[in-house]
Amino acid sequence: xxxRLDIGFGIxxxxxxxxxxxxxxxxxxxxxxxxxxNYRLEKLLNARRQFxxxxxxxxxxxxxxxxxxxxxxxxxxxxxxxxxxxxxxxIIRTCEERQLIDDLLDLGRIEESESLPITPxxxxxxxxxxLSECQDDVIDKNLQLTLEIGEDxxxxxxxxxxxxxxxxxxxxxxxKYTPDNGEISIGLQARDKALIGWIRDSGIGISTEDQKKIFxxxxxxxxxxxxxxxGTGLGLVLVKKIVEGLGGEISFESELGVGSTFQFMxxxxxxxxxxxxxxx
Amino acid sequence: MSKILIVDDDPDFIDATRILLxxxxxxxxxxxxxxxxxxxxxxxxxxxxxxxxxMESILEGVSVSRKMHKNPDTSAIPIVxxxxxxxxxxxxxxxxxxxxxxxxxLNKPVDPTMxxxxxxxxxx
Numbered sequence: 398x399x400x401r402l403d404i405g406f407g408i409x410x411x412x413x414x415x416x417x418x419x420x421x422x423x424x425x426x427x428x429x430x431x432x433x434x435n436y437r438l439e440k441l442l443n444a445r446r447q448f449x450x451x452x453x454x455x456x457x458x459x460x461x462x463x464x465x466x467x468x469x470x471x472x473x474x475x476x477x478x479x480x481x482x483x484x485x486x487x488i489i490r491t492c493e494e495r496q497l498i499d500d501l502l503d504l505g506r507i508e509e510s511e512s513l514p515i516t517p518x519x520x521x522x523x524x525x526x527x528l529s530e531c532q533d534d535v536i537d538k539n540l541q542l543t544l545e546i547g548e549d550x551x552x553x554x555x556x557x558x559x560x561x562x563x564x565x566x567x568x569x570x571x572x573k574y575t576p577d578n579g580e581i582s583i584g585l586q587a588r589d590k591a592l593i594g595w596i597r598d599s600g601i602g603i604s605t606e607d608q609k610k611i612f613x614x615x616x617x618x619x620x621x622x623x624x625x626x627x628g629t630g631l632g633l634v635l636v637k638k639i640v641e642g643l644g645g646e647i648s649f650e651s652e653l654g655v656g657s658t659f660q661f662m663x664x665x666x667x668x669x670x671x672x673x674x675x676x677x
Numbered sequence: 678m679s680k681i682l683i684v685d686d687d688p689d690f691i692d693a694t695r696i697l698l699x700x701x702x703x704x705x706x707x708x709x710x711x712x713x714x715x716x717x718x719x720x721x722x723x724x725x726x727x728x729x730x731x732m733e734s735i736l737e738g739v740s741v742s743r744k745m746h747k748n749p750d751t752s753a754i755p756i757v758x759x760x761x762x763x764x765x766x767x768x769x770x771x772x773x774x775x776x777x778x779x780x781x782x783l784n785k786p787v788d789p790t791m792x793x794x795x796x797x798x799x800x801x
Contacts, residue, residue, distance in 0.1 A: 454731065457761045461786035462689035469693055472789050474700050486689060622688060622709070 448614065455497060455615050455629070459490040493627035500631035503562055507638050510556050517552040518560045520592055520663070521585050527564040528583075531572055538577045545584035551665045553592065559639045566632035567596045567659055573626050574600035575656075587665070591645070595660040603651040611649070612637050620653065636661070679800050682723035683707040684714035684741065685759070686732040690785065694727060697789050698796065711737035715744045718751050725799060727792075728779070730760035739777060746778040755799045757792070761785035 466483050469475050475483055506513065524546070528535075535542050553560070571581045579599040586593050603611055607618040615630035622628075636659075640647045645663035681703045683691050688709070695705045708717040711732045718726060718741075726745070730738035738758060745751040756779040781795045 454761065457785075458687060461761050462687060462693070464786040465690065465693040465789075468786070468789050469696060474697055474789055486692070490689060619709070622686070 547586035679724035685729040
């Protein structure tokens with residue numbers, strides 16, 4: 398069967414078969430799909446460019462600070478008795494740089510997690526291991542640590558290093574931002590085919606204004622920046638990406654000067670794995 | 678002795694610059710972030726402002742310098758702009774089609790002697 402179509406190339410009427418019409422329709426569909434894909438990739442590329450710009454700036458900042466301080470000492474602007482204080486500041490910024498590199502490597506791991514081996518992970522055991530590594534900090538700050546781990550915590554299928562990163566970052570934040578003699582309570586329970594983990598501290602808290610930005614890359618709360626505590630602004634970003642990559646979610650409540658509670662939920666038994674892009 | 682205001686979001690840059698300028702005998706005030714920066718400039722009427730470019734937003738320092746220029750009360754206050762955006766992709770975002778109202782520009786990390794020289798020249 399033949400039909401007449403004017404396809405408007407300025408060459409008059411062209412005889413076309415219904416097969417040709419189908420091909421044109423398919424091609425039009427392909428063009429739409431490719432345009433959409435192109436738009437998505439451009440957006441991803443722009444996000445990646447922006448991320449790289451931020452990383453470059455953040456990597457330069459601690460080095461610039463250390464260089465500044467060292468030049469002040471070398472050029473004779475700091476009295477001998479004040480030099481130790483300045484060198485301590487240099488050490489803090491150096492630690493910040495090292496932590497930043499570690500966090501960036503973790504972000505890279507998340508991006509490549511499709512190729513990383515997943516194994517059964519017991520988040521309760523991971524938590525115990527993280528806590529044993531932090532025992533000195535708990536004692537040094539005289540913190541009251543309460544631990545509530547439920548019975549029969551099921552395993553999840555995950556990349557072990559990344560699962561550890563969830564607890565490492567949450568525990569490290571609580572330890573860093575809770576003043577001496579403060580309280581930290583940590584828990585993990587199995588509930589309705591999911592693991593619920595939480596960590597509550599009596600730390601410096603997060604202002605309402607800063608709460609909106611707390612999962613933004615390189616963001617640090619104003620009160621956190623004003624302490625001498627090193628931070629990269631990537632820890633919570635990492636935790637969110639890892640938890641969401643496992644099909645879960647993270648939430649928090651916080652009050653400035655009172656403390657914060659972070660809670661995450663990870664579904665059990667689905668063997669979910671992290672697939673989210675670093676800039677996605 | 679002059680009154681110098683540092684507007685920056687890096688506490689260590691503020692600290693190092695404060696030590697340096699106090700060593701030079703100046704009275705140093707500081708504020709973190711550009712939003713408070715412009716307000717503080719109006720409030721304390723400094724003799725000179727050390728102004729970072731990239732704070733809460735990418736070109737926040739440039740925005741503060743524009744505001745200072747537009748306001749007759751603050752337009753005559755000299756500005757030393759400092760930044761670590763040179764040799765990064767952010768440098769491309771720096772406006773090239775308009776005059777930036779500053780008296781000196783220094784790359785971070787700022788060499789202390791260089792900063793002292795600039796400040797002395799501007800305040801002379």
